[in-house]
Amino acid sequence: MKTLCKKAGVKYFRFHALRHSGASIMDSSNVPIGSIQRILEHENRSTTEIYLHSIGEAERLAIAVFEKVQQNSHTDSHTETH
Numbered sequence: 001m002k003t004l005c006k007k008a009g010v011k012y013f014r015f016h017a018l019r020h021s022g023a024s025i026m027d028s029s030n031v032p033i034g035s036i037q038r039i040l041e042h043e044n045r046s047t048t049e050i051y052l053h054s055i056g057e058a059e060r061l062a063i064a065v066f067e068k069v070q071q072n073s074h075t076d077s078h079t080e081t082h
Contacts (some may be wrong), residue, residue, distance in 0.1 A: 023051035
């Protein structure tokens with residue numbers, strides 16, 4: 001992961017944190033735990049439950065901001081004239 005981050009020119013982060021975030025987001029969006037378990041390829045449900053962290057309102061707002069910026073960035077790139 002360090003090599004990939006370096007090649008991409010981004011600050012190093014651990015991939016594992018993305019798994020936790022993804023699992024928490026899916027859980028807060030009412031994705032069944034069995035589906036999350038299969039996506040994460042966990043053999044035991046108890047392992048998946050470790051990944052599920054409650055997301056508070058501040059985190060929900062932060063995710064909404066991120067999604068809005070991503071959406072606007074994507075839209076802007078298609079409306080620019082060359």
